[in-house]
Amino acid sequence: MSVSVIEVYNPGTAELLGEIAAMSDDQVVAAVDAAQEGQRMMAAMPAHERAAALQRIATLIESEKDSLAALLAAENGKPIRQTRGEVDAAIRIFRGYAAEATRLFGRQIPLDAVPGLERHLAVTLREPLGPVAALVPFNYPVELYAHKAAAALAAGNAVLVQPPARCPLALVRVAELVAQAGVPAPAHQLVTGDVRVSQLLARLPGIAAVTITGSTAAGREIARLGAETLKKVMLELGGNDALIVCDDADVDAAAEAVVLGRLARGNGQICCAVKRVYVQAGVYDAFVAALLEQTAKLVIGDQLLEATDVGPLIAEQSAQRVEEAVGRLVADGARLVAGGTRRGAFVDPAILVEVPTTSSAFAEEIFGPVAPVARFSDPMDAVRMANESPYGLHAAVFTRDISNAFSIAKLLDVGGVIVNGSTALRAENLPFGGTKDTGGYREGLHETVLDFTRQKTVVVMDAFR
Template sequence: MPSLKSSYPLYLANRAITPNQDLVVTDKFTGKPATRVALADPAMIDDAIAAAVRATGPMAEMAAYERQAVLTHCVTRFQERADELAYALCIEAGKPIRDSRGEVTRLIDTFRIAAEESVRMTGEVQPLDISARARGYQGMWKRVPIGPCSFISPFNFPLNLAAHKIAPAIAVGCPFVMKPASRTPLGAIIIGEVLAETDLPEGAFSILPASRNGADLFTTDDRLKLLSFTGSPEVGWALKAKSGKKKVVLELGGNAAVIVDRDSDLDDAAERIIFGAFYQSGQSCIGVQRILIHEDIYDALRDRLVRRARALVSGNPLDEDTFIGPMIDEKEAERLEAWIGEARDAGARVLCGGERDGNMLQATLMEGVPHGQRIRDEEAFGPVAILSSFSDFEAALDEVNDSRFGLQAGIFTRDIHKAMAAWDRLEVGGVLIGDVPSYRVDNMPYGGVKDSGLGREGVRFAMEDMTEIRNLVIRHRPI
């Protein structure tokens, strides 16, 4: 069985340092301290940004094969340390061990994709002789690194969502400073351990756990040319407002919906919906929160969902059979329990679950939730989903759009015309046909609209955000 170290450093300009052990990381299931991590202060953050600025030229000058070699080394080391990474994730995030192993696989996939894409930064030759005045002119453009980047990653996928920022930055040659979530910093720190084994230029990376109050420089410092933030909408839009001139990429929240039409395979839909609603205790921005079911199959699918939800195993995330682990902390579980109570008081019916023990909340399904209830209109970010029925498919699309969020949506239908209509009309970043909105592959464009964010992740698409187009015009003269 792997184990955690008694303490972990932070990484400042590629080097591990332990100026303190001020950040206590708890075991999210037991609530007991699991390890300690060094915490950066504003002076260290300032030093890290200065080092990233100095590394801008050397990073940009790295050959594509050199950047690819760094990423390939990471793939190999993550494979070798897979059990250790999964164990650390299970402890610090409370993520069931099977899901933790799955996230390690995605970490590896993301770095592998970045290694492949690092040698594909292509440009374009562009004819400019569109009129007589441009005769003899030829254009071409290429992509160049944008410069030092700032990354702020969340607690729910501390490995893979950090990877979706770090790997593209290395692939294009951008130095970066990262603030991992204070509740789950270990994954990013272990990534730092592996990066420190490579030949990246000094200052190419810093991974700095920091308190929110002391981390303003990640957002406000004009030496940084891009801010990539994943987290809550309230925090994300506030950071954008004070980020100055830098480019901003936001991957924020959602209250994702799935539509189940009357021609669907009910057992298949039920299996996927239960997974989408309750994997990692619902703490996913694309977790299924709203389930819209055609009235002809509503009762039959509702009964299947309730039966499957009741059968889910809750408990210690280290147990192989556990599907529902703890929420990140008791405060979050109390919040969601209160939202369930508000909806019940407003006339909603709890079909199963709804009970809390500390930071463990049962898998909960509800129906009859009125509009205006937070459990419907806001991001639940926990193991709760609400059911409703529809008779008209187009009205169901309108219901999905009746949200301030727009990340992903799922559609179960055998009708290609309805599938295409959903793709055309839904105000989301991604539409999944025959599956839940909770599915993501790490090379696809991923992100949302409305309050769900700005820009796209997915390795190639993040690489585009981390580069700028540099044009070249050549005037040909007769020889």
């Protein structure tokens, strides 16, 4: 990979899929300068026109969804059935933000609540925030791009998108469709390159906001750089989601939540995947048996084949890190009972049992198909252990006792709790995000578009006789 060119490979076969330019600092600065004109153009565009443009983008993506899904699978490694679902989500997100573009409501604030101001009128207006830098991760690039770029455009902003360096090709094609839909060129730009580009976007004063989905380490650095110009920084960062299985749980359903939400979906490379499993002693053996039985049915292989459940990780280096994390868990006393073998960028889905909860590897976010299973006796101990993580994205609890479910959910220090389901759940109309090192931000149709606006207060003196 040269300095000026980013080469994109199929992580499973090492086939070269394409090349894109890596932008220089001067080119990034020029893009930010151009975005100022793009910002003026978008801010002047009526809401109904912005909504219509977003609808056109959704229709164009839909017309190419099969080819986009295939391209995304090839460059990303996720199985083709999952990338189809991701493209479908992006289509829904663009249409959802098209509707939100027409619902940027202000307020009338009663000044008669303040003595002496009874005859005055106050209203608030929603205005575009300014050019937005959208830093998109590799694991769900098309879907998370849609959340960021569609929201920025719906609110009347220009957006500069940095696609993931390892799998940018699908977004390159989407950007062409955005231009085809009539969005002004300076209002929607791709800025391609490595972490240097991200950091430059965070520093430059011409950017009003940075939105990033990524690691906690990356988020901290972006927040630090963004603080230099007091820009708005929106952080959706790492997770180490806990799943708590109580004695009265449906163990088959709980095992399925781990298999589908951790070992298969995204090849385990999801911030909201189940990464720690706590099982009450009474059902521990039954749960592990169900988990092993279901995991054995997973098909591992070429991500472009319909039958594949688990494809390659994004890169061989990523698979090596997962392999090392499994080794550390075993060294700390866990027992590997299935999988864990690495072949290039592929990792066979791994199940580890009797995991010591004090293991440092158990506390880390393992970004791959690994399910470590620990034992507990008292549900409050499971809650305590779940909350000891520095992350707080999602958690899940399996129980047939709804009162117990709500009681545990209330005590968990996370952004979302799933009852009797996998933590790997994201619907575009729900607020998504977490506490602590997960960043504290919430992303979703109704939240993000407002975050990309600012409020202006207008007071009319003596409006009332």
